[in-house]
Amino acid sequence: MPMAGTLTRADLADVVHQEIGLSRAESANIVERVLHHMCHALAEGENVKISGFGSFILRDKGERIGRNPKTGVEVPIAPRRVLTFRASQIMRERIANGR
Template identity: 80%
Template sequence: MTAAGTLTRADLAESLHREVGLSRADAARLVEQILSHMCEALAEGQNVKISGFGSFILRDKGERVGRNPKTGVEVPIAPRRVLTFRASQMMRDRIVSAS
C-alpha cells in the first residue's frame, strides 16, 4: 500500500507479481482486465458480487427536492443512478477484528 494508506492498481499488480509469480506486465494486465470487466457489468446495469468481499449495487434514485444550505432555496434534484458498496459479513468481521 502507498504511504497514504490507499490500495492502488499498482499495489494489486505488485501483489500478484510477488504472490502468484506473474510478470509485472501480466499482473498489471490481469488487474486491468478484472476491473474493466466489473466496470462493463455495472455499465450494463448488473450488480457485481464478490463472495467474501462485498457487493457493488446499482440503485435508481428518483427525482426529489433538495435545498441550498446557504440560501434555503429549494432546488429539484434530477433522478439518477448511484453505485453503492455493501461489504460482506466476512469483510465486516475482518475489519472489526483488525481495529
C-alpha cells in the same frame, strides 16, 4: 503493501506479481482486465458480487426536492443512478477486528 493510505492498481498488480509469480506486465494486465469487466458489468446495469468481499449495487434514485444549505432555496434534484458498496459479513468482521 502499506498498512495505511490508499490501495492502488499498482499495489494490486504488485501483489499478483509476488503471490502468483507472473511478470509485472502480466500482473498489471490481469488487474486491468478484472477492473474492466467489473466496470463493464456495472455500466450494463448488472450488480457485481465478490464472495467474501462485498457487493457493488446499482440503485436508481428518483427526482426529489433538495435545499441549498446556504440560502434555503428549494431546488429539484434530477433522477440518477448511484453505485453503492455493501461489505460482506466476513469483510465487516475483518474490519471490526482490525485484520
